[in-house]
Amino acid sequence: MFAAYIITSKVLGLVTAASAFAAQPEVAPATAGLTVAATEAVAATPTVRERRYCIKDRREGAPPRPKICRTRDDWRARGFDPLIALGRL
Numbered sequence: 001m002f003a004a005y006i007i008t009s010k011v012l013g014l015v016t017a018a019s020a021f022a023a024q025p026e027v028a029p030a031t032a033g034l035t036v037a038a039t040e041a042v043a044a045t046p047t048v049r050e051r052r053y054c055i056k057d058r059r060e061g062a063p064p065r066p067k068i069c070r071t072r073d074d075w076r077a078r079g080f081d082p083l084i085a086l087g088r089l
Contacts, residue, residue, distance in 0.1 A: 051072065052070060053071070053075060053083075053086075056068075
């Protein structure tokens with residue numbers, strides 16, 4: 001009788017696990033060709049970094065300040081052109 005109880009519990013456990021596994025939705029595997037094409041497209045486009053101009057204010061007797069880095073458009077929006085300050089224009 002005890003052996004029948006153990007066998008029945010094992011069978012019910014397997015049926016429960018199988019039904020839970022069958023209830024999960026199946027995910028279609030990605031094809032290798034599509035994955036490679038996507039990574040090649042990302043790798044083919046280089047990232048373009050916008051040039052930044054850094055300025056450090058150094059005044060005698062004043063506490064040191066950190067340098068401020070911004071793009072040229074950001075500096076020009078504040079009324080300052082870094083290329084003129086550097087003597088390049």
